Amino acid sequence: MSIETVHVDLGDRSYDVRIGTGLLSRAGQEIMALAGKRRVAILTDETVAGLHLAALQDALASVGIDAPALRLPAGEATKCWPELGRAVEWLIEQRIERKDLVIALGGGVIGDLAGFAAAILRRGVRFVQIPTTLLAQVDSSVGGKTGINSPQGKNLIGAFHQPALVLADIGVLGTLASRDFLAGYGEVAKYGLLGDEQFFEWLEDAGPDLSGNPAALQRAVRHSVGMKAGIVQRDETEQGERALLNLGHTFGHALESATGYSQRLLHGEGVAIGCTLAFELSARMGLCSQEAPSRVAAHFAAMGMPSRISQIPGQLPDNDQLVALMGQDKKVQDGKLRFILAHGIGRAFVTDDVDMTMLRTVLSESRN
Numbered sequence: 407m408s409i410e411t412v413h414v415d416l417g418d419r420s421y422d423v424r425i426g427t428g429l430l431s432r433a434g435q436e437i438m439a440l441a442g443k444r445r446v447a448i449l450t451d452e453t454v455a456g457l458h459l460a461a462l463q464d465a466l467a468s469v470g471i472d473a474p475a476l477r478l479p480a481g482e483a484t485k486c487w488p489e490l491g492r493a494v495e496w497l498i499e500q501r502i503e504r505k506d507l508v509i510a511l512g513g514g515v516i517g518d519l520a521g522f523a524a525a526i527l528r529r530g531v532r533f534v535q536i537p538t539t540l541l542a543q544v545d546s547s548v549g550g551k552t553g554i555n556s557p558q559g560k561n562l563i564g565a566f567h568q569p570a571l572v573l574a575d576i577g578v579l580g581t582l583a584s585r586d587f588l589a590g591y592g593e594v595a596k597y598g599l600l601g602d603e604q605f606f607e608w609l610e611d612a613g614p615d616l617s618g619n620p621a622a623l624q625r626a627v628r629h630s631v632g633m634k635a636g637i638v639q640r641d642e643t644e645q646g647e648r649a650l651l652n653l654g655h656t657f658g659h660a661l662e663s664a665t666g667y668s669q670r671l672l673h674g675e676g677v678a679i680g681c682t683l684a685f686e687l688s689a690r691m692g693l694c695s696q697e698a699p700s701r702v703a704a705h706f707a708a709m710g711m712p713s714r715i716s717q718i719p720g721q722l723p724d725n726d727q728l729v730a731l732m733g734q735d736k737k738v739q740d741g742k743l744r745f746i747l748a749h750g751i752g753r754a755f756v757t758d759d760v761d762m763t764m765l766r767t768v769l770s771e772s773r774n
């Protein structure tokens with residue numbers, strides 16, 4: 407498969423998302439074309455470092471760039487103040503200047519943290535995303551949402567800071583654990599559910615074999631990035647349409663907070679459960695047919711993914727506490743929850759007109 411490019415057109419914050427196999431070993435040329443021979447520092451996690459850091463450093467060395475790396479612990483708990491502080495102070499020690507480059511080599515955790523570090527370092531330095539998970543390739547590396555979690559809620563501390571370039575090497579997904587691949591698939595399915603029924607239909611067919619089919623995988627990444635780029639171009643800072651990308655997240659983020667940002671529930675798993683709940687709520691409110699949530703749940707089951715709260719291991723807070731956690735969602739306006747609901751598959755919309763009794767019923771049903 408050839409390398410494809412999706413251009414994200416945001417005026418002076420525009421950038422290319424390059425998608426294909428072999429991009430990691432081409433990173434030197436890609437970065438020289440972007441910035442010339444600049445100082446470069448890499449933020450990554452310990453797992454990704456063991457698998458892919460040497461290839462990136464070799465590629466940079468081949469064009470004469472020596473790039474030191476800081477390895478952070480792998481996992482969601484890394485999106486926190488102490489690790490952010492460590493990363494920023496290390497970048498200062500490396501004397502990274504505004505026109506230099508910070509590279510995020512890793513999944514969404516590293517991308518979000520490194521992007522935020524780049525946003526606040528010297529009030530903003532350039533950064534390049536080299537996403538190594540399916541989730542990061544289809545979603546987190548594009549669009550400029552960066553940040554860390556707080557105990558009160560997901561991504562509550564952050565900034566919009568667009569990358570200068572995204573290099574999505576499909577080949578690196580081959581080393582992903584199956585659970586991490588599937589978590590990323592939660593965000594892939596989200597695109598179909600929020601705005602493209604045909605894409606969802608294609609996923610119903612192609613999804614179960616996606617990890618073993620590089621051509622289909624590249625198509626899924628390319629299509630997802632194309633949809634996200636379109637939405638971000640029209641609404642960079644989430645004043646309206648961009649909230650559609652939050653389908654499933656009001657539920658998912660509350661469940662991630664409730665499980666302590668741990669391995670009990672990965673972000674993409676929370677999105678899959680949350681998308682199913684959003685369709686269940688839509689059906690219960692008479693906004694779509696009952697066939698829609700059944701189809702969503704059936705697809706996640708066919709993928710071997712969770713779609714119900716009861717599939718999360720361990721104890722969870724009660725419904726009131728979950729609804730209270732939802733109250734920290736960034737979409738809340740004047741203290742009122744806003745949800746992404748749907749008139750059908752591919753037909754999502756934003757609303758604050760939600761029946762709270764039905765919301766609790768849907769939560770209770772999903773627990774059983």
Ligand SMILES: NC(=O)c1ccc[n+]([C@@H]2O[C@H](COP(=O)([O-])OP(=O)(O)OC[C@H]3O[C@@H](n4cnc5c(N)ncnc54)[C@H](O)[C@@H]3O)[C@@H](O)[C@H]2O)c1
Pocket residue numbers: 451452453454457480481482485512513514515516518538539540541542545546547548549550551552560561578579580581582583586589590593672673674
């Ligand atoms: N900024 C955004 O727009 C946006 C969008 C979606 C999700 N997110 C955020 O992304 C995060 C989740 O990202 P994630 O699912 O990539 O998690 P992650 O970064 O924790 O990566 C998942 C696991 O895969 C490992 N890994 C990464 N690449 C690998 C590879 N190629 N081979 C083997 N192992 C590899 C990591 O070490 C980690 O253990 C959440 O914090 C979520 O909030 C942000």
Ligand SMILES: O=C(O)C(=O)C[C@@H](O)[C@H](O)[C@H](O)COP(=O)(O)O
Pocket residue numbers: 545549551560561593644648649651652655736
């Ligand atoms: O890019 C966006 O916009 C998204 O909402 C993408 C989501 O998949 C992602 O998880 C995002 O970080 C959630 O945004 P938040 O504003 O609710 O933190």
Ligand SMILES: [Zn+2]
Pocket residue numbers: 545593655673677
């Ligand atoms: Zn997400």
